Amino acid sequence: MRIMRAEQFGLKREVEYGTPEQNEAALRIVADVKAEGDAALLRYTEQHDRVKLDAASLRVTQQEIEAAYGQVDAAFLTAIREAAVNVRVFHEKQMRTSWMDLQQDGTLLGQIMRPLKRVGVYVPGGKAAYPSSVLMNVIPAQVAGVPEIVMVTPPATGGKEGIDPYILVAAAEAGVKEMYRVGGAQAIAALAYGTASIAPVDKICGPGNIYVALAKRAVFGAVDIDSIAGPSEIVVLADDSADPAYAAADLLSQAEHDEMASAILITPSKQLAEAVAAEVERQLSTLPRQDIARKSIDSYGAVLLVDSLDEGIDVVNQLAPEHLEILTVDPMRLLGFIQNAGAIFLGPYSSEPVGDYFAGPNHIIPTNGTARFSSPVNVDDFLKKSSLIYYSKEALFANGEKIMTLARHEGLEGHARAIEIRLEKES
Numbered sequence: 001m002r003i004m005r006a007e008q009f010g011l012k013r014e015v016e017y018g019t020p021e022q023n024e025a026a027l028r029i030v031a032d033v034k035a036e037g038d039a040a041l042l043r044y045t046e047q048h049d050r051v052k053l054d055a056a057s058l059r060v061t062q063q064e065i066e067a068a069y070g071q072v073d074a075a076f077l078t079a080i081r082e083a084a085v086n087v088r089v090f091h092e093k094q095m096r097t098s099w100m101d102l103q104q105d106g107t108l109l110g111q112i113m114r115p116l117k118r119v120g121v122y123v124p125g126g127k128a129a130y131p132s133s134v135l136m137n138v139i140p141a142q143v144a145g146v147p148e149i150v151m152v153t154p155p156a157t158g159g160k161e162g163i164d165p166y167i168l169v170a171a172a173e174a175g176v177k178e179m180y181r182v183g184g185a186q187a188i189a190a191l192a193y194g195t196a197s198i199a200p201v202d203k204i205c206g207p208g209n210i211y212v213a214l215a216k217r218a219v220f221g222a223v224d225i226d227s228i229a230g231p232s233e234i235v236v237l238a239d240d241s242a243d244p245a246y247a248a249a250d251l252l253s254q255a256e257h258d259e260m261a262s263a264i265l266i267t268p269s270k271q272l273a274e275a276v277a278a279e280v281e282r283q284l285s286t287l288p289r290q291d292i293a294r295k296s297i298d299s300y301g302a303v304l305l306v307d308s309l310d311e312g313i314d315v316v317n318q319l320a321p322e323h324l325e326i327l328t329v330d331p332m333r334l335l336g337f338i339q340n341a342g343a344i345f346l347g348p349y350s351s352e353p354v355g356d357y358f359a360g361p362n363h364i365i366p367t368n369g370t371a372r373f374s375s376p377v378n379v380d381d382f383l384k385k386s387s388l389i390y391y392s393k394e395a396l397f398a399n400g401e402k403i404m405t406l407a408r409h410e411g412l413e414g415h416a417r418a419i420e421i422r423l424e425k426e427s
């Protein structure tokens with residue numbers, strides 16, 4: 001793992017996603033599915049997932065779900081059920097209610113919260129299957145009260161045909177009733193524009209690879225999206241007190257997701273920097289997904305040396321990582337200085353996978369610096385707000401002149417007259 005001074009590392013401010021070729025490929029898929037519907041959906045599924053389907057076989061059947069229960073082990077069921085409870089409890093705390101404020105003059109102002117009607121959740125499954133992402137997508141939507149939740153996931157994982165049974169069981173446990181075996185940019189386009197087999201949705205949530213991320217960005221506007229949650233990232237901010245083995249293990253936990261995942265250690269300690277770099281090499285060689293992790297560490301991994309933890313915090317805020325671990329003597333002391341990070345893990349026992357799987361906070365988190373302005377998936381993603389305005393006659397008469405002044409200032413006489421007509425007719 002390369003060790004360098006932080007200032008030598010390109011701290012990106014501009015949010016660039018993927019290569020121009022990847023973007024072009026994603027845009028082409030989106031345009032073709034929009035124009036041709038199921039035909040393009042099935043064609044790209046055959047091309048990129050190596051699975052030949054027909055329109056009738058896109059939807060997952062009840063029999064498949066029942067068969068999937070026969071393939072998963074009891075320990076998984078116990079763990080996923082407990083994780084689901086934790087995720088639900090955490091997200092229930094986020095729920096907001098409608099409010100109305102009645103003023104003395106009879107004016108009533110308020111905000112009405114309504115769940116979105118139909119949302120699409122993307123569950124990644126190309127290189128590895130992510131049953132945990134089912135919970136992270138579906139449960140906040142349920143807490144918000146979304147009546148129609150439709151899940152899409154690739155029809156093959158790791159080159160093996162068929163949806164991973166653990167994904168199907170997690171979806172059934174979470175209560176998903178509508179599931180389709182499609183992945184990648186083609187699935188995103190189908191959800192956004194609809195095809196003969198898949199009715200369009202109002203919003204698409206969920207993480208995915210670069211093609212999924214680029215397609216989500218392309219369909220934004222036709223539908224809403226959560227954030228761009230692309231290849232995983234971890235930054236570990238550590239001082240001499242950190243255990244190099246823990247830091248290395250946590251870096252690799254994200255590197256193994258994707259060749260484009262990024263794992264970065266920031267430290268003022270040269271000794272720790274060298275120990276972690278060596279430990280990464282040692283642990284990497286025993287990881288089953290070492291091919292992926294190797295590429296990620298070589299291309300996007302780094303150990304960044306800083307003069308002080310203060311400078312380290314500055315670098316963290318510039319990177320705005322998806323996940324930040326603080327492995328210092330007193331992590332709480334640094335917390336107040338962290339401006340940009342999707343999820344913050346404090347201390348040696350809050351290893352990143354605690355959040356990925358179990359604690360309750362959402363693991364679908366903005367990546368590639370977008371934590372500067374966006375948040376992990378949450379209940380608000382599935383709610384929309386309508387403003388409520390009621391003015392009594394007294395309130396309109398008391399404020400009409402001011403409203404007309406502002407309207408005429410903007411050159412909008414029609415606006416002014418809509419008020420004036422009432423003041424004149426009824427005074």
Ligand SMILES: NC(=O)c1ccc[n+]([C@@H]2O[C@H](COP(=O)([O-])OP(=O)(O)OC[C@H]3O[C@@H](n4cnc5c(N)ncnc54)[C@H](O)[C@@H]3O)[C@@H](O)[C@H]2O)c1
Binds near residue numbers: 125130183212365
């Ligand atoms: N940020 C988060 O919250 C979060 C959470 C979980 C996973 N992730 C990330 O999700 C990603 C999962 O990626 P994955 O690939 O395993 O699964 P995926 O489901 O995102 O992507 C697989 C799909 O990509 C399409 N595809 C593959 N190669 C293609 C190509 N050359 N051109 C066009 N389309 C192509 C295929 O159709 C396939 O269905 C990883 O990057 C992981 O880091 C992020």
Ligand SMILES: N[C@H](CO)Cc1c[nH]c[nH+]1
Binds near residue numbers: 132133
């Ligand atoms: N770390 C991923 C988000 O970047 C989420 C995940 C799912 N399963 C394991 N990890």
Ligand SMILES: [Zn+2]
Binds near residue numbers: 232253257
């Ligand atoms: Zn993870």
